[in-house]
Structures are given as structure tokens and as C-alpha cells.
Amino acid sequence: MAEKVLMKGNEALAAAAVRAGCRFYFGYPITPQTEIAAYMSKTMPKIGGTFLQAESEVAAINMLYGASAAGARCMTSSSSPGVSLKAEGISYMAGADLPGVIINVERGGPGLGSIQPSQQDYWQATRAMGHGDSRHIVFAPCTVQEMADLVYLAFDKADEYLMPVVILADGLLGQMMEPVVLPPEKTDLPEKPWATCGHGGKRPHNVANSLYLQPDQLEDKLIERYKRYEKVEQTEQRSEGFMLEDAEYVVVAFGASARIARTAVTKARAEGIKVGLLRPITLWPFPNDALAATVDQAKAYLSVEMSMGQMVDDVRLAIHDARPVSFFGRTGGMIPSPAEVLDAIRKMAEQAGE
Incomplete structure (x- = not known):
């Protein structure tokens, strides 16, 4: 080994x-x-x-x-x-x-x-x-x-x-x-x-x-x-899924943000929120196929980024605006916390459940 x-x-x-x-x-x-x-x-x-x-x-x-x-x-x-x-x-x-x-x-x-x-x-x-x-x-x-x-x-x-x-x-x-x-x-x-x-x-x-x-x-x-x-x-589209099998809500995050989002998704699951994570490994080509495959069961999406919102555009394009897509991000060098992302997941689930 x-x-x-x-x-x-x-x-x-x-x-x-x-x-x-x-x-x-x-x-x-x-x-x-x-x-x-x-x-x-x-x-x-x-x-x-x-x-x-x-x-x-x-x-x-x-x-x-x-x-x-x-x-x-x-x-x-x-x-x-x-x-x-x-x-x-x-x-x-x-x-x-x-x-x-x-x-x-x-x-x-x-x-x-x-x-x-x-x-x-x-x-x-x-x-x-x-x-x-x-x-x-x-x-x-x-x-x-x-x-x-x-x-x-x-x-x-x-x-x-x-x-x-x-x-x-x-x-x-x-x-x-x-x-x-x-x-x-x-x-x-x-x-x-x-x-x-x-x-x-x-x-x-x-x-x-x-x-x-x-x-x-x-x-x-x-x-x-x-x-x-x-x-x-x-x-060449590459991505990784986490807890997507029965996910009603999908968080999309890449790089360091995905590490934070994964922790938040695990905590949200413990609260009974059926959420999963899709992590793009290739940003171009964007994993449109993997994301589109989640649309039938997903109610809403959340893009988590260390920016004011950039990848969120590609998330919307990939699912052809078939479901609501919200955004959470920190910028200027600020790193989001798992608690902040968890709160954004809760808000997404509440809004989609209305």
C-alpha cells in the first residue's frame, strides 16, 4: 500500500x-x-x-x-x-x-x-x-x-x-x-x-x-x-454526490465551500431535513448531467460559495430554472461556517415547503 x-x-x-x-x-x-x-x-x-x-x-x-x-x-x-x-x-x-x-x-x-x-x-x-x-x-x-x-x-x-x-x-x-x-x-x-x-x-x-x-x-x-x-x-463532466439518493433539497458547492457544506448537510439530516450535496469537480465542463438528474425529486437548490454569487448562474442553467435556486455566500476572504450554511438550508426548506 x-x-x-x-x-x-x-x-x-x-x-x-x-x-x-x-x-x-x-x-x-x-x-x-x-x-x-x-x-x-x-x-x-x-x-x-x-x-x-x-x-x-x-x-x-x-x-x-x-x-x-x-x-x-x-x-x-x-x-x-x-x-x-x-x-x-x-x-x-x-x-x-x-x-x-x-x-x-x-x-x-x-x-x-x-x-x-x-x-x-x-x-x-x-x-x-x-x-x-x-x-x-x-x-x-x-x-x-x-x-x-x-x-x-x-x-x-x-x-x-x-x-x-x-x-x-x-x-x-x-x-x-x-x-x-x-x-x-x-x-x-x-x-x-x-x-x-x-x-x-x-x-x-x-x-x-x-x-x-x-x-x-x-x-x-x-x-x-x-x-x-x-x-x-x-x-469530462465530473462531480461527487453526498446523500443525494432521497434528497428533496440539493446543496451545490465546490472546493473548500463543499467541505463546509458537507458538515452542514450532515447536521441538517440529523434534524430531519432530506438534503444532499452535489460537488462539482469540473467547473467547466460543469456537471450539468448530474445536476439535471436530481430535478425530478428535488424541491429546491442552494448554491454555497465564497463569493457574492457566481456558480449559482450555472446551477440555474443546469436545471433550466425548473426549481427555485437560492444562494448563500461570504466574500472578500471570509469563510462561511457550517452553522451559517445550516441556517441557509433551513431557510431553503422552509420556503420550499410553503
Whole structure:
């Protein structure tokens, strides 16, 4: 049986990225994700990899673009305002169909905000990681184990679909410590015949490019890319259900909020309220199918978030407004308590019972 080790979330993520084959890391310090860069700075030189603290977040994402174009497994990490600075480069990577892993350990915003945990970047991650028509797989870990497991998976999915993949965590998950089993070292990395690496004249030159001066060519490329996105939506929805079998009320929460909501759901059950929890693991593609499957028996839904309300829009879309959807959240770096969520569950049940 694999050995469990006690690790901080940021460090477990970094360790798993190395085991997934990441050999190039580019970043810039910002709380609360700096431990990722610190881990990579110590580890990469020991394994023949490259760690580079860029002069800015803008530089870091463009270094990721270059390493990915050359065929490397590569990663960058930052926190909320730093990810905003990376948006242009992420769009360029999407436009050139380049894989790469981008970590956002969220903090309170907008602006410099606070260094406390937050989920205020949901819209950014799922709607606006960069300009133009593009989508990105977004994983939302809930435990330190998932910090490791999902980044390990992210490298495979980025290569499979030729797209940037985002890990949307938060300061709570990044800083907390839990036992974790690290994944094995990958030894079977995929071939990348599209990479812009040396070839000795054995094939035509490969080019990494997102510029199409003829609009019909760009449109054709986007239509082709969206067929790939459609496949992602059909095959990559991930979620976890808790006490949903007979649930008359459904709480939807992701990441750190789901940990709190799970405790509240358990306490509500003890009070006789038939409530369950659906936890999205992928924020895009959103687990529409799993949520829609609860509509026939559910009377109402509650979205619990560390924001002023962002995922709640996707909950309403997933169930086509077939049932009432309420919202409870704390923001600016404030973490909701199980008691607060339990009170919101009680109110949802009372309103639905009227």
C-alpha cells in the first residue's frame, strides 16, 4: 500500500506535477500560492528540470507558451490578480492549441483585495481566462489529496485535448495540511508530433501560431476547435454526490465551500431535513448531467460559495430554472461556517415547503 505523507496543499500539488512529468515551471511569487514556486525551485534542478522565476506574470505565461510549443510538460501558478495578468498569454495558448497547466490559488478580490481564501474567480476561470472564443477545462479540488490527483490528471487532459487546463483552488486548500498519497512517476508520456522541436529535416516545420489574417480561416479553425470542446463537455463532466439518493433539497458547492457544506448537510439530516450535496469537480465542463438528474425529486437548490454569487448562474442553467435556486455566500476572504450554511438550508426548506 502506498505511503501517506502529511503535506500542505500547495506542496502536494507541486509534487504531483513533477510526478506527472512536468519539467518546466515558470512563475512569480504571490500569496497564497508561493509554496508551489518554492517547491519547484528546490526540486527542478535535482531532476534536470527548469525552474524560472520570471520578471512578471506576463513573462511567465509567455514562457509557458514557448515551452509547451516545444513539446514540454509545463506549468505556471499564481493567485487571483496574477492570473488576470496571464489572460492574454492563456488566450494565445488556446489559439495555438497548446497544452499547459495553470494554477490559481485564489485570494480575496477584486484588486489586491486580501490574502485570505476566496472563490471569487469562478467567472474568470469558466468564462474569461482570455479573450476570444475559447474554453478551458477547470478542475476544483476539495482536499489536499485532490490537489495532487487533479493536477496529475490535468497534464494528461491538456495533452489529450490540446488546451490549457486550470486548477482552481483557494488559499484554504493551498495552506492546509492533510495526509496524501502521491501518484506514481509517469514513464509513458505521449508523443507530440506537432511540437516545434528539432527534426533533422525528417518532416515539415511545425509552427505554433494563433494569428489568422483571413477571417474565413479563423472561423474554420474555431469551428474545428469547438467540436473538440463539445467532446470535452460530453466526456469530462465530473462531480461527487453526498446523500443525494432521497434528497428533496440539493446543496451545490465546490472546493473548500463543499467541505463546509458537507458538515452542514450532515447536521441538517440529523434534524430531519432530506438534503444532499452535489460537488462539482469540473467547473467547466460543469456537471450539468448530474445536476439535471436530481430535478425530478428535488424541491429546491442552494448554491454555497465564497463569493457574492457566481456558480449559482450555472446551477440555474443546469436545471433550466425548473426549481427555485437560492444562494448563500461570504466574500472578500471570509469563510462561511457550517452553522451559517445550516441556517441557509433551513431557510431553503422552509420556503420550499410553503
